[in-house]
Amino acid sequence: xxxxxxxxxxxxxxxxxxxxxxxxxxxxxxxxxxxxxxxxxxxxxxxxxxxxxxxxxxxxxxxxxxxxxxxxxxxxxxxxxxxxxxxxxxxxxxxxxxxxxxxxxxxxxxxxxxxxxxxxxxxxxxxxxxxxxxxxxxxxxxxxxxxxxxxxxxxxxxxxxxxxxxxxxxxxxxxxxxxxxxxxxxxxxxxxxxxxxxxxxxxxxxxxxxxxxxxxxxxxxxxxxxxxxxxxxxxxxxxxxxxxxxxxxxxxxxxxxxxxxxxxxxxxxxxxxxxxxxxxxxxxxxxxxxxxxxxxxxxxxxxxxxxxxxxxxxxxxxxxxxxxxxxxxxxxxxxxxxxxxxxxxxxxxxxxxxxxxxxxxxxxxxxxxxxxxxxxxxxxxxxxxxxxxxxxxxxxxxxxxxxxxxxxxxxxxxxxxxxxxxxxxxxxxxxxxxxxxxxxxxxxxxxxxxxxxxxxxxxxxxxxxxxxxxxxxxxxxxxxxxxxxxxxxxxxxxxxxxxxxxxxxxxxxxxxxxxxxxxxxxxxxxxxxxxxxxxxxxxxxxxxxxxxxx
Numbered sequence: 001x002x003x004x005x006x007x008x009x010x011x012x013x014x015x016x017x018x019x020x021x022x023x024x025x026x027x028x029x030x031x032x033x034x035x036x037x038x039x040x041x042x043x044x045x046x047x048x049x050x051x052x053x054x055x056x057x058x059x060x061x062x063x064x065x066x067x068x069x070x071x072x073x074x075x076x077x078x079x080x081x082x083x084x085x086x087x088x089x090x091x092x093x094x095x096x097x098x099x100x101x102x103x104x105x106x107x108x109x110x111x112x113x114x115x116x117x118x119x120x121x122x123x124x125x126x127x128x129x130x131x132x133x134x135x136x137x138x139x140x141x142x143x144x145x146x147x148x149x150x151x152x153x154x155x156x157x158x159x160x161x162x163x164x165x166x167x168x169x170x171x172x173x174x175x176x177x178x179x180x181x182x183x184x185x186x187x188x189x190x191x192x193x194x195x196x197x198x199x200x201x202x203x204x205x206x207x208x209x210x211x212x213x214x215x216x217x218x219x220x221x222x223x224x225x226x227x228x229x230x231x232x233x234x235x236x237x238x239x240x241x242x243x244x245x246x247x248x249x250x251x252x253x254x255x256x257x258x259x260x261x262x263x264x265x266x267x268x269x270x271x272x273x274x275x276x277x278x279x280x281x282x283x284x285x286x287x288x289x290x291x292x293x294x295x296x297x298x299x300x301x302x303x304x305x306x307x308x309x310x311x312x313x314x315x316x317x318x319x320x321x322x323x324x325x326x327x328x329x330x331x332x333x334x335x336x337x338x339x340x341x342x343x344x345x346x347x348x349x350x351x352x353x354x355x356x357x358x359x360x361x362x363x364x365x366x367x368x369x370x371x372x373x374x375x376x377x378x379x380x381x382x383x384x385x386x387x388x389x390x391x392x393x394x395x396x397x398x399x400x401x402x403x404x405x406x407x408x409x410x411x412x413x414x415x416x417x418x419x420x421x422x423x424x425x426x427x428x429x430x431x432x433x434x435x436x437x438x439x440x441x442x443x444x445x446x447x448x449x450x451x452x453x454x455x456x457x458x459x460x461x462x463x464x465x466x467x468x469x470x471x472x473x474x475x476x477x478x479x480x481x482x483x484x485x486x487x488x489x490x491x492x493x494x495x496x497x498x499x500x501x502x503x504x505x506x507x508x509x510x511x512x513x514x515x516x517x518x519x520x521x522x523x524x525x526x527x528x529x530x531x532x533x534x535x536x537x538x539x540x541x542x543x544x545x546x547x548x549x550x
Contacts (some may be wrong), residue, residue, distance in 0.1 A: 002177025002200055004152030005324035007071035007124040009098035011443060012423055013040025015404040018083075021047060023054035029085075030054075030064045031124040033071065040070030040096075042422075042445060044404045046396035047101045048080030050388060053088025053285050055111065062088030062111030069094040074100035075344060076129075076452040077404070080343055080394035080498040081353060086098055093119040103131040103343045105359070105388055108162055108377035113137030115158075129453070130156040131343040131360055134378045134387070136163060138189065138454035140195050147196045149174035158191075159184040163376055167192075168209075171199065177319070178204055179326055180334065182342045184363055185374050189214055194224055194518050198341060200319045201228045202326050203334035206244070208236040214260040215248035223357040227316045229264045231329040232284060233291065241269035244291040248310035250303040255430070259311035260292065266289045266331040281369055284331070322440065333538040339364045339480030340540075349457040349544075355375065355479070358389035365480070405448045405530040406456065411550045412523050433525060433545045456527075456545040462518045468548075469517040471504070474530055477542060485533040486510035493527025494518060494546065516546060523548045 010519055016035060019027035031041045056063040064085065066073075071094060075083045084103035089112035092099075104115040117131040118125055120143050130153075132139050135428055139158040142148040151173055159182065161167050170192040177200040183190045188211030193199055207211055212233060216224050233244040244267055248258035267282030286533050289296070294308030320326060329337065343360040346353060354361060362383060366373050378387030397406035403422035410417045415424075422445035429438040433451045454475045462468040474487050487510055489497050495518040501508040518526055526546040533539040 001321070001324055001326045002124045002152035002179055003150045003175040003320045003324070004124055004177065005320065006071050006150065007098050007126045008096040009126075010040040010042035010070055011072075013037060013042065013070055015422055015445070016043050017400060017402060018040055018043060018045045019047060021049045021051050021219045025524055029073075033064060033066050033068070034274070036071050039172075041068070042072040042074060042404055044074050045078035045083055046392040047174050048078045048082055049391045050084045050086050050385075053110070053112070059091060059115070063091045065091040065093060068095055070096045070109070072098040073102060074449050074452075075100055075166060076449065079396045080212045080408030081357060082346060083389040084388065084391050086110070086388055089114050089117060090535070091117045091119065092122055092125060095123040097122070097124075098126045098128070099130055100128045100449075101130070103133075103357070103359075105131070105346050105378065106136065107134045108136060108379075108410070110134070110136065114139065114141055116140040116147045118142045118151065120148075122148050123145045125152070127153045129342070129344055132156065132158050133160045133359065135161050135167075137165060138167045138169045139186065142172050145173045147172045147194070148150065148176065149197070151182055152179065153177070153181040154344050156181045157360065157363065157499065158182070158479070159186065160375060160378070161186040162378070166374060171195070173197070173199055176200070177202065177326060180204070180337055180342060180423070180455040182207070182338050182367065184208055184366065184447070187211070187374065190457070192217055193226065194218070195224070195226055196222065197316050197321060199226045200326055200352065201226055201231060203230045203329050203331070205232045205234070205335050205338045205367060207234045207367055207370070208374060210236065210272070211246050212244045214224045214246055215310060217247035217249065217393040219249055219252045220257065221251045221253050221255065221257070223258045224257055225317050227261045227319055228265060229261075229263045229316070230328050230331045230334050232335045233265065233267045234282070234284065234367070234370055235267070235269040236374075242291065243293050243502065246293040246485055246520075248308060250305055250307040250309050252305045254303055254305065256297040256309050256311050257315075259313050261313040261316045262289060262292065264314065264331060265291065275461070282368070288395065294316065332536065333349050333540065336538055337366055337540055340478050347453070347455045347477065349455060349470065349476075355476060357391065357466075358383040371511075384449070404445045408549050409448055409547065412547055413525070431526070432527070435543060451545050451547065454543045454545055458547045458548070458549060460549050462520055464546075469515055471513060471515040473512055474514060474532065475512045478532040478540065481532045481534040481538060481540065485512065485532050487512055487514075488531045488533070489528050490531065491529040493528065494522060494524070494548070497528060501542065518546070518548045523550050
């Protein structure tokens with residue numbers, strides 16, 4: 001969704017497999033990025049684990065740099081626990097870049113400062129389900145000299161800026177959207193924004209901050225604009241606990257330079273154990289414009305350079321529209337979705353591990369329990385591998401034609417396992433795993449990448465001789481909706497479902513345990529939609545995709 005949603009990524013280009021965790025050389029992520037053809041490249045993974053980022057002579061620090069246009073990094077394809085980059089930064093220079101389901105954890109001893117940088121004038125960039133942590137400068141920044149245009153960060157994490165320079169990011173953007181994401185444990189710059197066009201700031205959670213969203217913090221003449229809708233701010237012990245937006249100023253010509261639309265945002269200053277009089281209960285309220293520092297601009301009044309003044313918009317600015325318009329939830333529901341799904345996640349129902357890795361699971365627990373946890377180094381966290389967490393690998397599925405789609409997938413759907421057909425375009429997406437209403441133009445490979453990006457499972461054909469079904473607990477995919485959740489099923493396709501209570505044996509129409517059974521002899525696509533509703537009335541509908549093999 002949002003302004004970056006039209007990023008082409010690697011569509012129409014080749015496929016490259018990352019086969020090792022080396023910092024460079026054949027089979028490495030860096031080699032695949034640097035040698036991408038001009039037609040584009042989709043990078044998939046045959047391995048999981050941490051990839052150390054080595055010195056890059058082009059940047060003068062430890063960076064892996066996406067210079068070429070039309071590159072997709074599909075971290076959701078990694079077998080096992082997933083992919084993490086460490087000791088440096090991911091630096092995006094090219095246009096039409098899509099990065100999904102990876103971790104970029106710089107670390108105190110890293111050699112680049114930031115976790116992620118988007119370079120001057122990069123166009124059409126998407127960061128989706130990316131976990132960015134442990135920077136020693138900013139977590140994610142876009143440079144000021146030429147603003148990034150058509151950018152989306154969605155369902156991602158910007159957290160744990162380290163040491164005394166614990167900063168979320170500098171955002172010099174033209175048109176950009178930040179959606180359903182978590183900003184946590186950064187002292188300030190959450191972010192410091194310079195939106196020359198419009199920044200859509202929608203359904204985000206900001207936790208444990210000193211200075212929150214900085215509105216330019218500059219006397220530069222400008223016309224920066226933000227829509228802030230449906231966000232949740234959970235303050236820490238630092239700074240002014242009553243504020244979420246700060247530091248809009250009168251410019252050196254005596255004019256305001258920052259305009260803000262604020263709607264349906266919750267603010268809670270009751271963080272764990274500070275001060276002792278706080279309740280420790282997450283119960284933010286809509287305090288309206290009182291969470292904005294300074295005063296609203298009044299035409300005709302006299303102001304001086306540096307006065308804390310902003311333009312109070314009378315309505316939202318025109319944002320991304322059409323099929324890329326941002327879906328807006330109320331802030332409480334948004335917070336629960338962030339806890340359930342933000343960051344790099346593993347959504348295979350057959351996977352024995354949790355949806356979030358150790359680091360992100362700890363972070364989500366901090367949100368739920370409103371913890372202060374600003375740290376000096378990643379090693380201060382109670383997780384393995386000196387704070388980075390452990391990412392175990394697993395055998396990769398066979399892909400005979402190396403087109404990014406495993407043999408079991410192509411066989412089940414009737415495509416060719418020995419002939420590269422990943423760029424074949426669907427004339428119509430009806431009957432595919434894509435959501436209803438998805439426009440035409442997407443490829444066979446993109447359907448597989450979508451399958452891997454939603455709750456899913458692959459099961460065998462159901463026969464009399466070899467019965468096949470699967471049982472899963474839907475609460476695994478909705479952890480933020482923890483208060484007496486009830487589940488309903490809709491859009492059932494290609495099978496039958498029985499629901500059970502949490503004990504797994506008592507039939508229950510609203511129960512979290514579901515057993516899906518495909519028809520005898522069927523293969524191909526199946527699935528359903530499930531909606532969780534908790535005791536507060538918050539609800540969320542998700543797709544569950546099922547592939548039945550031959």
